[in-house]
Amino acid sequence: MAQNGKPRLRSQAWWDNPDNPGMTALYLERYLNYGLTREELQSGKPIIGIAQTGSDLSPCNRHHIELAERVRAGIRDAGGIPFEFPVHPIQETGKRPTAALDRNLAYLGLVEVLYGYPIDGVVLTTGCDKTTPAMLMGAATVNIPAIVLSGGPMLDGYFEGELVGSGTVVWEARRRHAAGEITYDQFIDLVSESAPSVGHCNTMGTASSMNAMAEALGMSLPGCAAIPAPYRERGQMAHATGRRIVEMVHEDLRPSGIMTREAFENAIVCASAIGASTNCPIHLNAIARHMGVELTNDDWDAIGYQIPLIVDMMPAGRFLGEGYYRAGGLPAVIAELMRHGKVREDAMTVTGRTVAENNRDARIVDPEVIRSYDKPLMTQAGFAVLKGTLFDSAIMKTSVISEDFRKRYLCRPGDENAFEARAIVFDGPEDYHHRINDPELGIDETCVLVIRYCGPVGYPGSAEVVNMLPPDALVREGVSELPCIGDGRQSGTSGSPSILNASPEAAVGGGLAILETGDRIRIDLNRRSADILLPEEELEARRKALKLPDFVNQTPWQEIYRNHVGQLAEGGVLENAVKYQRIDERFGIARDNH
Secondary structure, three states, X not given: OEEOOEEOOOOHHHHOOOOOHHHXXXXXXXXXXXXXXXXXXXXXXXXXXXXXXXXXXXXXXXOHHHHHHHHHHHHHHOOOEEEEEEOOOOOOOOOXXXXXHHHHHHHHHXXXXXXXXXXXXXXXXXXXXXXXXXXXXXXXXXXXXXXXXXXXXXXXXXXXXXXXXXXXXXXXXXXXXXXXXXXXXXXXXXHHOOOOOOOEOOOOOHHHHHHHHHHHOXXXXXXXXXXXXXXXXXXXXXXXXXXXXHHHHHHOOOHHHOOOHHHHHHHHHHHHHHOOOOOHHHHHHHHHHHHOOOOOHHHHHHHHOOOOEOEOEOOOOOEOHHHHHHHXXXXXXXXXXXXXXXXXXXXEOOOOOEHHHHHOOOOOOOOOOEOOOOOXXXXXXXXXXXXXXXXXXXXXXXXXXXXXXXXXXXXXXXXXXXXXXXXXXXXXXXXHHHHOOOHHHOXXXXXXXXXXXXXXXXXXXXXXXXXXXXXXXXXXXXXXXOOEEEOOEOOOOOOOOOEEEEEOOHHHOOHHHHOOOOOEEEEEOOOOEEXXXXXXXXXXXXXXXXXXXXXXXXXXXXXXXXXXXXXXXXXXXXXXXXOOOOHHHXXXXXXXXX
């Protein structure tokens, strides 16, 4: 139905339905009790939701509470009416057993709000790792006009005059503590210096990576992802985002018109170029599934592996968020990739223009931080996807393979880019911490550390525990990293070249479940294979004899989650939720509540 020559907004089914005055009055009256007017709500102006992820429990996103005022101003200036609402908190460093549980829970809550309330469009506030995919998954499912406003990274951290990156410094401090170089108090002081302001991680961890992915997908305004949280430009971006979502509602520009296959291919290419987190394949595969776009781990290898690393930012490089922003941010990266034909230029974005139109004129301001395509930090920097008797799919972030790691494990004459090692198997992080320094295990640099029962079902939620430190004795000898394999994840701030996100996980009978300490493993990056070096007869006998441990649910949500969650290679989504796509268009307005 049209109103004044314009399509009738979905919110008017609540506020202005002459065919049902009783329900219209009921919907209106309670929303007037804090000062809104009937004239406003029945004006035909778009109702714009602000999905608020900031709270005291979510320090990475807390400044969105203040940024929301600029969003509100932008919405009002463009002729909309803002409605802010809370989102289930997600804080990577605060939630036990893991914030991965909260991604799918926040997704469910957002779907119910966007579909069941009088909202015409929504600003998705993001920041900490899993807030971004949770918001985009929900927007994909409901498919009303939506735009991402990321909160931005913290200011650069310094300790004794040297840059220290959030998250990344934890792993360095852990090594130094194990080597006996620093005390407990020095450990805490060192790590604390990496968090000097509001904002999310200032490294290219999962937060910076996923907010870059939102921009690469076309779901945020150009340049949004890299602006440091305290900068004035962040508030200006919040205002511009508020204005733009009102226009998107009038244009009926929805996520389905933006998050296309071409957009996901652009995100994969950008992920390689910036040295993005190993959590990106999980989250983008999840978003794609809810959007109805075919995307698999194999696509990450086929499309992204050959792309060079051109952003020099921790953990794959040296610099932090402020330097990256001043060097040009993601627009400069996209423009450089475009110049070499690596971007699907016709992909639509929230601006109503293509990715090419948005980024063509961007330039690299500091070539030390953002390199040219022809002078990269690494020529092939994408994720390698491995398969074999250990698992059907797992990934390895090649951009963080250090020279030391490469010399130790990947330079054997005649067998380059491959290694064989004796497995040391741990059943979860508690087992690892309890036994890693046990001399009877005989761990040396010819070993590979394996951790299992840490995936979506096993943990539950999948924990960031795969980047395991060698025994203290080895660390003191200068061996700071061993090959690591696991069915869990690791922090995007970690520089460990682990083989992780293994699917299927041990808890559902994946290959890691039958692995035993002392077994030999072969990893071959050329063949993309990962195998237990045992005869098939022995492997089959172990499969038949396998008895999985009991997994105890501590909360109702853990039980619901475990019963419905899929594997990391498929995005770790609630499998029963994937069939609900574009529900605003498919089902229309939900039935009345009285």
